[in-house]
Amino acid sequence: MCVLVYNNDSLFKWKHLGKGVITLTHIEKATDFLMQGFHCSQALTGAFAEEFGYNLKNVMKLSTCFGGGMHCGGLCGCVTAATMIFGMAFGLYDPQDKELESFGYKNADEFFYRFRERMDGKTLCREILGKDFSKPEELAVIRREGLVKKVCPHVLQVSIEIIEDMLRQQDEEGMYVRLDSADFEEIEKLQTVIRSVNKQNQFRNSVHQLVHSSDKRIGFIQFDIRRFKIINDLYGEKFGDEVLFFIQDNLKALCNHRQFFLNLRSDVFMVVTEYNDDRELMGFIQEIEKVSASYKDVKLQLAFGVYSVDDRDMEIRQMEDRAAMARTAAKENAVSNVIFYEEQFKELLYNRKFIEENMHAAIEEKQFKMYLQPKYSISRNKIVGAEALVRWIHPERGMVYPNDFIPVIEENGFIKMVDYYIWEEASRFIKKCTDIGIADCPVSVNVSRHHLKETDFIQVLMEDIKRHQIEKSLLELEITETANDEQIGQMAMRLKIDGFTLLMDDFGSGYSSLNVLLETPFDVIKLDKKFMDNMMASDKGKLILEHMVSMARELGLGLLAEGVETKEQVELLGKIGCNNVQGYYFARPMPQEDFFELLKKDRGV
Ligand code: C2E
Ligand code: MG
Ligand code: MG
Secondary structure: EEEEEEEOOOOOEEOOOOOOEEEOOOOHHHHHHHHHHOOOHHHHHHHHHHHHOOHHHHHHHHHHHHHHHHHHEEEEEHHHHHHHHHHHHHHHOOOHHHHHHHHHHHHHHHHHHHHHHHHOOOOEEEEEHHHOOOOHHHHHHHHHOOOOHHHHHHHHHHHHHHHHHHHHHHHHOOOOOOOOOOHHHHHHHHHHHHHHHHHHHHHHHHHHHHHHHOOEEEEEEEEEOOOHHHHHHHHHOOOOOOHHHHHHHHHHOOOOOOEEEEEOOOOOHHHHHHHHOHHHHHHHHHHHHHOOOOOEEOOOEEEEEEEEEEEEEHHHHHHHHHHHHHHHHHHHHHHHHEEEEEOHHHHHHHHHHHHHHHHHHHHOOOEEEEEEEEEOOOOOOOEEEEEEEEEEEEEOOOEOOOHHHHHHHHHOOOOEEEHHHHHHHHHHHHHHHHHHOOOOOOOEOOOHHHHHHHHHHHHHHHOOOOOOOHHHHHHHEEEOOOOOOHHHHHHHHHHHOOOOOOOEEEEOOOOOOHHHHHHHHOEEEEEEEEEEHHOOOOOHHHEEEEEEEHHHHHOOEEEEEEEOOOOOHHHHHHHOOOOEEEOOOOOOEEEEEHHHHHHHHHHHH
């Protein structure tokens, strides 16, 4: 709730209960405007405008016209501005409301008489200044002697004292047009926008000066908090805000007078610093990272994009954009959280834009296609299943591969739509196979981590299974393993209880630990291609692989090697007992129609 309060000096102040006091008095505000070069009527109206819900910039423009009166040696601008303020306060909107109209006149009259009295009978601009704006030679004197800045603050003060007193009276009499809370919210929003624009301008001015005055190197560092949305979802927005304040405070403490920072939006921060060498710059980044590593026991992971300025004539905004591109790359990078700008980022950014602009149409126009890659048994030389892999056939671009668009749609959540589509296609395909008597070829679908936060997706899977009347065991789920992810562990358990077959995808590609074999209820481990390649490169690796195979067997886990490309690999895998494989050596992913034919041939149907 908002109320108007008066302090002991009888000056108005705004108090927004619960959110602190905006402490600038009208006189302070008006004097500030005057010193910035606005004329007195602008300064006066500007000092009140936002309180009545008006846009400051528009009011400043509007009250420029009062300068015309002064120029002709007419009324002091404060008098005309005061009438405008009463207009803003008591607002005549209803043309029939004669009472308010006469009330408006009354206020204008009262102000005028009181003003004349306080100004010893002087009400004209030329009387007050002692010089006439409209006469060039006198205007020169006004300027030379700085008369406006000498004389007008007093006139503003007199005007404000009268206006405040009159507003207070009206308020007591209940005539004051109070704003309701919705208006205040609007005002607050407006003030927030204005404050943020001012901050951005200030930041960019300081950065501009630094870039053009420093003889050291200049670094633009943009960073954000990884998975900030999840922090907000899990702990609430209030906690999220606290985290942002915490980061701001850290930056305040870290930055010296030649290092500038700005909270660009949400969890995105920009820091600009001068530095001597890369070590110093990295040291500074590590410092930011260290002090912001956690807040109230919640770990914060920052992703940094850095642009080291190589062309000082470039616009500041462009430099920021380059740091932003590097930040986007840092977010996607699993190995390093600090990425320096490189020219090729521009292309990445265009790619991202292309995906975001085209993905909705792609679903609607069925541009996503399900490809199937067979899984083979080495010993039986038979197809034992298939993996469903999405392909995007864009009408102009042609085939777009998952690695080029999945990271983007995973970030914006659109992956859910694509997965739903593929699951449905896979279910339909399974039905098609069972209809011709092939009921032993399970199809595995990929389940993005995105689904695993909520249980909605289980419903979707269940409906697919029901609608197409297929066996649950024929629709297998591939989930990528990651370190210590409790959420995934729990969800996997839930899926297991619901009777799904779970495949752990990409085992060995990143954070694998043998613990996951123990702790999660997977049925099959899919060994990642890179892991396999690494292991097969040395005798030691081959030994590890061999032991993994026997361990999986003893644990009752199925094993499948992905990305098998050569005869040697097939032979070795066969020898150590890893019987199930998937890879180019046997077949590439293919359109579902082709796989259907292949499968029929394989089964002799
Ligand atoms: P993944 O699930 O590990 O799928 C296996 C990837 O390895 C596929 O890449 C496949 O084409 C590729 N591959 C298979 N055999 C070989 C081989 O012998 N050599 C090489 N070099 N590669 C081989 P693809 O289709 O490009 O998919 C890449 C990744 O994108 C997938 O990795 C999966 O994580 C994701 N993905 C694909 N389709 C979907 C989908 O419908 N939904 C979700 N959520 N993710 C998908
Ligand atoms: Mg997979
Ligand atoms: Mg895989």
